[in-house]
Amino acid sequence: MTRQTHMDRRALFASGAAAALLAASGVSAQPAPQRGGRLRLALSGATRGDSFDLRHAADSGLFMQVATAGLVFDALTEVAADGTLRGELATGWRSNADGSRWEFDLRSDAVFHNGSDFTAQDVVASFGAHLSTLLFDVTGLEATGPHGLVMTLAQGDPDLPFRLSAPELVILPLGPDAEFAEGVGTGLYRLHKFDAGRHLVAHRVGAHYKDGRAGWFDSVELVSLTADAVRAEALRDHLVDAADLTHVDGLGDLDGLRVLPEEHFMTSAVDDCIALPGQIGRRWPLDNLRAAERWWMA
CATH class of the missing domain: 3.40.190.10 (Periplasmic binding protein-like II)
Known part of the structure; x- marks a missing residue:
């Protein structure tokens, strides 16, 4: 994970290590x-x-x-009551030097209400519905196995993990007919x-x-x-x-x-x-x- 030269709020948001620590703690x-x-x-x-x-x-x-x-529903990340960011369906993340390529580690113990397992393909499909709006700068979405995800941006954004906590960016299950099961979440x-x-x-x-x-x-x-x-x-x-x-x-x-x-x-x-x-x-x-x-x- 590449850090900025000074630790500010954006750096904390972009820190997968901080997210992993906060995910293990409650208020x-x-x-x-x-x-x-x-x-x-x-x-x-x-x-x-x-x-x-x-x-x-x-x-x-x-x-x-x-x-x-x-x-x-759940999102990949969530904003805690103290304003810091922690993982939800994502357990950690890291970026390249300019923040234009992000890798996310996803939970292996999340299950949708219809009994299907949560995987990276559900994230790819859910985020695909927002590529012309909330995720307009995302140029690449790729599942790297059941619980790995890579996102590529047109330009670097150190705030991407924070953006992914938006209530509109929750994850739905992708059914066998490539349609979402509305109202079914994790x-x-x-x-x-x-x-x-x-x-x-x-x-x-x-x-x-x-x-x-x-x-x-x-x-x-x-x-x-x-x-x-x-x-x-x-x-x-x-x-x-x-x-x-x-x-x-x-x-x-x-x-x-x-x-x-x-x-x-x-x-x-x-x-x-x-x-x-x-x-x-x-x-x-x-x-x-x-x-x-x-x-x-x-």
Whole structure:
């Protein structure tokens, strides 16, 4: 791995060694997380045209972003609550001197919800749907065995591993007919019900490579509520456990509620029935979109 002459945030993102170290650690919290319960989220951004079709992922609103990264699907990398990058379906990576050629080591213990094994060919097929959009600068995608991947770029990009954490770049299984099985991922939660633009229910899988580190709820329910006032009312009346909000109007005196990440920079609010890790991601609403995998019942 070629390093820049000074250690900055980009260098950390590009460091496969740092990713391997962080992948083995979780976010510390007291008390210890416990399995059980259902997380209910009221979210904006849903439409009746929502789907798990990768070709339209870049147009997804918050509802579908939460439904993908950290819930039903995994990406190659993820942004931890402290803002550093760690591997998800990738366990490590390295680049050439100018960052135009990247090699990724992929997990051998990830399984799709339909029972098929995760391989590099699934990454090649999934990323292929984004070559004209999010991955426009990728000129080569090659599987180097079941769990190896090479990506070639038109020009060097030290931030590529960070870019691959985007919720739109999750991995779907490629079926025998070269079509994707929509709604099937390697995530902690298996899709149970999906009503586009309205409602989603997902259940915790029986076993997962993140067991003991993430995925504490038995099930997760997403409800689409378009109006801020309605989401605030649902949270205030304890009909949901958390909601994306940008102001406290409609929440009352905040008794039994917390605003995240902080009141002057608010992106969501959560009921005290939910326990939170010691550090909350700030890059996206709802703990970097990963409330379902990081939070637990108090």
